[in-house]
Amino acid sequence: MPYDEKPKQGPDTGPQEEKEEKFSFIQETIKPKPVTRRKILTQLARIVIYGLIFGAFACLGFFALKPWVQNRFQNIPKTVTIQEDEDEGTVQTAPPDTAEAVSPVLNADSYKEIMRSMYDIAKDAGKCVVTVQPADKEKSFSSEGSGTENSVAGLVAADNGKELLILCDNSVCADAENWTVTFSDGSQYGATLKKQDKNSGFAALSVQRINLTTSTWNSVLVATLGNSSVTTEGDVVIALGNMFGYAKGTGFGIVSSNIYEESKADGQYNVLTTDIPAENGGTGILFNLKGEVIGMISPGIWENTEANTTKALAISDLKSTIELLVNGESVPYVGIYGTTINDTMAEKENMPVGIYVIEVNPDSPAMAAGIQSGDILQEVSEAKVSSTLSYEKAVMSSKVGGTIKMKGKRRGANGYVDIDFNVTIGSLE
Known part of the structure; x- marks a missing residue:
């Protein structure tokens, strides 16, 4: 066979396949060291x-x-909101008991139990009553025993997260810049003036919360302002304060009348009179049997009378003023004493319906605007006013320093003519 010839491939022989070489590598497994008790610890x-x-x-x-x-x-106090009175129609009453009522047997022990129960209510209510006096006035020797020299009873009316706000008669603010507040546990703290209103006769003082000790905190209670509008003659009440010529007095009695009023500029306040004896010039707080505040006992109520019984301004009529004072806001003031001319009176006297101006305070915003006695106001800031209550609400909703328009009627030679005034709202501080 020639050397250059390729051998023939037979039918049973295929092309040479390349054989893959397979290598075996040693695979090593690393085992972790055993975890011992010592390592865990x-x-x-x-x-x-x-x-x-x-x-x-x-x-x-x-x-x-x-x-x-x-x-x-604590430098960011919360705005205090005074809860409005609930509508009397929403008050739920218990269904009448059809079972025959059994009269309890009353004796001396029953009386003791009743008085003890009332004293317990008064004791809890007393946690929101304080004594306020100027810090820079020394007590006289004759008043050291009574503790009433230059002092008034105050109410812990609100807590804004930074301060406890004390509501009190503003007579204690005359010629003073700093005050001392004595809480129910006898502890004393400095206070500063938040805001006062000489028209209503009240002021709000502030005590820094951060200064109060734990023991004082445990003895303090922020007052609950009740609905004095539902208070009626014969209701049992509790008076706390210095109405009797000494501090921290407690008196029990009933409401003898709730039909009279105390007139202030731009508003009228219902007066709750009681049969509880009182000294002239005494101040305090009036509570119902729920421990709610229903009145502020003020020395300025009916100053010309000699009746030495406890009298209080109804708390419901003071709530809007209190809310402004405890928030450090000025109370709006116009300076008008008025009375309501309703439809019946208007027809009888041939007068327009509205607020009849009885008197205008000297140097007041009303006098500066030209309002006179005898004018009849019918509109305040585009809101119709037909009663002293609606007039007061319109004034209280105004901003101090702002100017509002009042419209009404004035009697002329040929009858009543239209009048209008631009009144700049002021305040008495």
């Missing part, structure tokens, strides 16, 4: 040490930042 100890270190730094940081946080957030 060591790891746990390390975690505990780290936790203690972190906790220590967290505590140090907390105490270091606490004064800053308190100072930062």
Whole structure:
């Protein structure tokens, strides 16, 4: 066979296939070291040490930042909102008991139990009653025993998160710049004036919450302002304050009348008279048997009378004023004493319906605007006024310093003519 000839491939022989070479590598498995009890304990100890270190730094940081946080957030007082009275028609009454009523047997022990129950109510209510006096006036020797020299009873009316707001008679504000408030536990704290209103005769003082101790906090209660509009003759009431010539007095009695009023500029306040004896010039707080405040006992009520019984301005008529004072806002003032001319009176006297101006205070916004006695006001800030209540609401909703328009009627030679005034709202502080 020639050397250059390729051998013939037979039918049973195929092309040469390349054989893949397979290599076997040694695969090594790394086994973890066994976990021993000692390692577990060591790891746990390390975690505990780290936790203690972190906790220590967290505590140090907390105490270091606490004064800053308190100072930062307590400088932002919350706005106080005085809850309005509920509608008398929504008050739920218990269904009448059809069972035969059994009269209890009353004796001396029953009387003791009744008086003890009332005293317990008075004791709880007393937590919101304080004594206020100027800090820069010393007590006289004769008044050290009574504790009433230059002092008035006050009410813890609100808490805005930064301050406790004390409502009191503004007679204590004359010639004073700082005050001392004595709480029910006998502790004393400095107070500053938040705002006063010489027209209504009330002022709001503030005591810094951060200054109060824990024991004082436990003895303080923010008052609940009740609905004096549902108070009727014969209701049992509790008087707390210095109405009797000494501080921290307690008296029990009944409402003898609720039909009379005390006139102030731009409004009238219902007066709750009681059969509880009182000294002239005494101040205090009147409570119902729920422990709710229903009146502020004021020395200015019916100053010319000699009846030495406890009298209070109804709290429902004071709520809008209180809300402004405790929020540090000025109370609007126009300076008008008026009475309502309703439809019946208007027809009888041939007069327009509205507010008849009886008197205008000297140097008041009303006098500056030209309002005179005898004018009849019918519209305030585009709102119709047909009663002293609606007039008072219109004035109280105005902003001090702002100008409002009042419209009405004035009698002329040929009958009543239209009049209008631009009144700049003022305040008496």
